[in-house]
Structure formats: C-alpha cells, structure tokens
Amino acid sequence: MASTIRVRATSNGDITEVQALIQHPMDTGLVKDSKGELIPAHYIQELKFECNGKDVFVANWGTAVSKDPYVKFSFKGAKKGDDLKISWIDNKGGSDTTTAKIS
Amino acid sequence: MKARSALLLGSLSAALVAFALTSPRVVAADKVDPVADAKAFQNFFFQKFPDVKHEDFVNGPYSMNADMKRQWQEKEEFPPYEFALDAGKEMFATPFKNGKTYADCFPSGGIGIRQNYPYFDEKEGKVVTLELALNRCREANGEVPYSYVKDEMASLTAYMAYTSRGKLMDIKIPDDPRALAAFENGKRYFYTRRGQMNFSCASCHVQSPGERIRAEILAPALGILNAMPIYRSEWSGMGTTSRRFVTCNSQTRAVPLEPQADEYRDVEYFLSYVANGLPISGPGARP
Numbered sequence: 001m002a003s004t005i006r007v008r009a010t011s012n013g014d015i016t017e018v019q020a021l022i023q024h025p026m027d028t029g030l031v032k033d034s035k036g037e038l039i040p041a042h043y044i045q046e047l048k049f050e051c052n053g054k055d056v057f058v059a060n061w062g063t064a065v066s067k068d069p070y071v072k073f074s075f076k077g078a079k080k081g082d083d084l085k086i087s088w089i090d091n092k093g094g095s096d097t098t099t100a101k102i103s
Numbered sequence: 104m105k106a107r108s109a110l111l112l113g114s115l116s117a118a119l120v121a122f123a124l125t126s127p128r129v130v131a132a133d134k135v136d137p138v139a140d141a142k143a144f145q146n147f148f149f150q151k152f153p154d155v156k157h158e159d160f161v162n163g164p165y166s167m168n169a170d171m172k173r174q175w176q177e178k179e180e181f182p183p184y185e186f187a188l189d190a191g192k193e194m195f196a197t198p199f200k201n202g203k204t205y206a207d208c209f210p211s212g213g214i215g216i217r218q219n220y221p222y223f224d225e226k227e228g229k230v231v232t233l234e235l236a237l238n239r240c241r242e243a244n245g246e247v248p249y250s251y252v253k254d255e256m257a258s259l260t261a262y263m264a265y266t267s268r269g270k271l272m273d274i275k276i277p278d279d280p281r282a283l284a285a286f287e288n289g290k291r292y293f294y295t296r297r298g299q300m301n302f303s304c305a306s307c308h309v310q311s312p313g314e315r316i317r318a319e320i321l322a323p324a325l326g327i328l329n330a331m332p333i334y335r336s337e338w339s340g341m342g343t344t345s346r347r348f349v350t351c352n353s354q355t356r357a358v359p360l361e362p363q364a365d366e367y368r369d370v371e372y373f374l375s376y377v378a379n380g381l382p383i384s385g386p387g388a389r390p
Contacts, residue, residue, distance in 0.1 A: 006185060008180075019180065021183070021186075023186050066339065067339040067340075068183065070181065070183070
C-alpha cells in the first residue's frame with residue numbers, strides 16, 4: 001500500500017516551504033452510517049515534522065480537522081538535500097511515517 | 104372522390120409552398136441540428152462572459168471569480184484528487200484475474216481517450232459513457248462491476264481523464280436518427296423543469312452561472328463535464344458525472360434516476376457534444 005502521506009518541500013534560500021497531504025478519514029464520532037449507527041471517532045492526534053533531528057512543526061489535533069488534511073507551513077534553518085521526516089499517530093494507535101528530501 | 108382529394112392535396116401543397124416562401128426562417132426549428140445547437144450554446148456563454156477565455160470555461164466556478172481562482176491555483180499545486188489519481192493509475196495497470204487489463208478493452212490502451220466519451224454505439228443504438236464501458240469491460244472479464252458514482256470508478260476515470268488533459272472534447276454524432284434522437288432527448292432533459300423547486304439543469308447552469316447559490320458559485324454548463332470526475336470538498340471525496348447528475352436532481356428535490364439511466368446518458372451526450380473544442384481538464388476539484 002502506498003504511503004498515506006504526500007509531501008513537497010522546497011527550499012528558497014533560507015526558507016523551506018513544506019506542503020503535505022495526508023490520507024485519513026478523520027471521523028468525528030458524531031456521524032452515523034447508512035444503518036444509523038455511529039461511526040466511531042478516528043482522528044489524527046499528533047502530526048510531527050522533523051528536520052535534522054529537530055521538531056519543526058508539531059500539531060496536536062482533534063476531531064475538528066477535515067478528512068484528508070492538508071498542511072502548509074515554512075521554516076528556517078534547513079538547506080536543499082536535507083531530510084524531512086513526517087509522522088502521525090491517531091487515536092486508535094495507527095501511525096505512518098515517511099521521509100522526504102528538501103529540493 | 105378521387106378528384107376531390109387530389110384537389111385538396113394540390114391546394115394543401117400550394118399553401119405549404121406559400122408558407123415556406125413567406126416565412127423561410129421557421130423551417131429549421133423542428134429539425135434536430137446539433138451543429139447549430141452547439142454553436143448557439145457556446146456563443147451564449149462567450150457573449151455572456153466576454154472576459155473569460157474560451158478554454159477557461161472548463162474550470163467551472165473558478166473561471167467566474169478571481170478570489171476563488173487564486174485559492175484554486177494554490178490548491179492545484181497539491182490537489183485533493185491526488186490520492187484518487189494514484190489509486191486509479193495502480194488499478195488501471197493491475198491485471199484482472201484472467202490476466203487481461205483495462206487497456207485491452209479500449210482504443211490506444213485507454214490512454215488519452217477521455218475526450219471521445221460518451222460515444223453513440225451504432226450496434227446498441229444507445230449512448231455509451233466511459234463509466235459504462237469500464238464496467239462492461241470488467242464484466243466481460245469476469246469481474247464484479249463498480250459503483251457508478253464514486254470510489255473505484257472515480258479513481259479509474261480520474262486517471263483516464265488525467266492522461267487526456269488538454270485534448271479537445273471530440274464527441275461525434277453519427278448520421279443515424281437514433282443518435283439525433285439521443286441528442287435531442289438529452290437536450291430536452293437538460294432544459295426540462297422538475298422537482299419541488301421546479302428547476303431545470305439550465306436554471307442554474309445556463310441562467311445563473313457566476314452567481315451565488317448560498318456560499319457557492321454556480322458553474323457554467325459549458326465545459327462542465329470536461330472536468331469530470333471531480334473532488335468535491337462538499338462530498339469530501341471523488342464523484343463521477345453520474346454522481347453529479349444524481350445530486351443535481353436531489354438538490355432540486357426531484358427524484359434522481361438510476362446512475363447510467365438512458366436519460367442521464369443522453370444528457371451527458373448532449374452536454375459533452377456542445378462542449379466540443381474545449382479541453383479536458385479532469386480530474387477537477389470543486390468546493
């Protein structure tokens with residue numbers, strides 16, 4: 001199975017711009033399925049971006065984030081060719097990790 | 104008796120000739136003329152929105168509103184249909200249990216052919232859409248058909264549309280009375296008011312494109328199918344042309360038809376034909 005995380009990180013001088021798209025249902029636990037039963041909550045609790053062993057972006061999420069979340073941010077202090085590690089953990093203990101090279 | 108009817112016939116044809124001479128313009132009205140229809144349809148939009156580039160109509164509401172267009176261009180750098188596209192590419196390449204693939208069912212191996220669908224099948228005497236052809240391909244190879252509205256079908260068509268991006272819509276109407284009837288039937292469906300709201304497809308997408316319906320901006324009917332399938336934020340997922348037709352019907356509080364019903368196939372035929380010459384832009388993203 002393909003990774004649930006897609007990342008694009010581009011360096012522009014000192015600033016690195018990161019875009020990420022994550023595939024996740026992000027169920028709130030408030031929605032019913034077609035049989036009228038509640039779909040249990042299933043959402044990402046922590047999303048983390050690390051570069052050169054340092055956290056550059058950490059998000060503590062709840063149910064208010066939409067399905068297949070998209071994140072965009074920029075940070076200083078990385079250069080082209082550095083590795084960017086992305087990981088998430090959800091409330092059911094599921095997780096995924098991927099590494100991208102900054103271009 | 105004979106003489107009398109001959110006389111009657113004679114005077115009748117004389118009257119017809121006289122009618123034709125005095126009002127030469129009326130003659131074409133009750134004849135199906137897709138070429139003239141498509142021209143009139145496109146000109147209507149080109150004149151209503153003189154500032155919109157012709158090939159930009161396929162981008163729906165984004166062609167009508169500068170703010171939305173900026174947001175969309177930003178989004179297109181990392182589009183929400185990306186997962187479906189990747190899944191579709193993988194599915195398309197994966198062989199069936201009997202070893203054949205989708206590529207065996209389609210001309211040019213299924214790549215870059217989206218602009219030719221739907222087409223009129225002369226053997227069947229009906230319009231065949233890409234979704235229908237895909238499911239027939241599956242069934243012919245002993246696989247279960249997919250849902251016509253979303254998921255796998257949307258992923259597959261997303262990939263097929265992606266390989267056809269930029270190619271110009273090229274729907275043909277063969278010289279066959281049944282093909283003309285299908286076109287005419289689709290046109291009628293498009294302009295017929297129905298449901299509790301008494302809306303036709305045209306009420307929103309011909310009369311009021313660019314205007315708001317609650318928070319959304321209505322897309323022009325011209326080129327609306329060139330972007331199919333689409334990722335809608337409202338659905339938080341992908342949908343095919345069938346899904347769009349079904350939701351259109353229920354939004355106007357009409358009873359939707361079965362996906363791929365004859366009427367839906369005909370209206371897809373009509374709408375695709377009048378968009379001839381505009382590029383394929385699918386898969387699209389819509390609010």
